[in-house]
Amino acid sequence: MPRPFHVQLVTPQGVRYDNDAVYLRLPAEDGYFGIMADHAPLIAALVPGQVSLHRPGAPRPDLYASSGGVVEVTENQTVVLADTLETPEEIDEQRAREAAERARDRLQARTLPEFDESRALGALQRALVRLQVAGKRAAGGGL
Incomplete structure (x- = not known):
C-alpha cells in the first residue's frame, strides 16, 4: 500500500479536507497530474477540473469539482488553494x-x-x- 502524506484542501469558505491521503490527482493546464508521498517540491496553477483524493483504506476516492487554483507540494505536505471545491x-x-x-x-x-x-x-x-x-x-x- 502506498505511504500516506498530508493534504489540505482549502477554499475561501474554509478548509474542506485536512488529513492524510495516499494519492491526489489534480487538473493542470497540460493535463492531470498525480501526487504521492515523497513527491518533489512543486508549485503549480490548477485549472477547472476534477480533483480525486484517495484516502488510506478508502474503497474509492473522494471527488471534487474544482474551478481552479494553485497547489504547493513540500515535504510530504500538499496544500491546494482552490476557488471552489464541490462534492x-x-x-x-x-x-x-x-x-x-x-x-x-x-x-x-x-x-x-x-x-x-x-x-x-x-x-x-x-x-x-x-x-x-x-x-x-x-x-x-x-x-
Missing part, C-alpha cells in the same frame, strides 16, 4: 446544466459588443466539470 452531493445538476446552456448561448452570440470569449469558455468549462463530477454520484465514484 458530487453538493452540485445542483439542473443549475449546472443551465449554466452550461447559458455559456453555449453566449459563445454562439459572439457578435454582441460585450462578448468576452475567454469568460464564456471558462464558464462552460466550469459547468461541464460540475456535471461530470455530479454524474459520478450516480456511478458510485471515479478516478
Whole structure:
C-alpha cells in the first residue's frame, strides 16, 4: 500500500479536507497530474477540473469539482488553494446544466459588443466539470 502524506484542501469558505491521503490527482493546464508521498517540491496553477483524493483504506476516492487554483507540494505536505471545491452531493445538476446552456448561448452570440470569449469558455468549462463530477454520484465514484 502506498505511504500516506498530508493534504489540505482549502477554499475561501474554509478548509474542506485536512488529513492524510495516499494519492491526489489534480487538473493542470497540460493535463492531470498525480501526487504521492515523497513527491518533489512543486508549485503549480490548477485549472477547472476534477480533483480525486484517495484516502488510506478508502474503497474509492473522494471527488471534487474544482474551478481552479494553485497547489504547493513540500515535504510530504500538499496544500491546494482552490476557488471552489464541490462534492458530487453538493452540485445542483439542473443549475449546472443551465449554466452550461447559458455559456453555449453566449459563445454562439459572439457578435454582441460585450462578448468576452475567454469568460464564456471558462464558464462552460466550469459547468461541464460540475456535471461530470455530479454524474459520478450516480456511478458510485471515479478516478
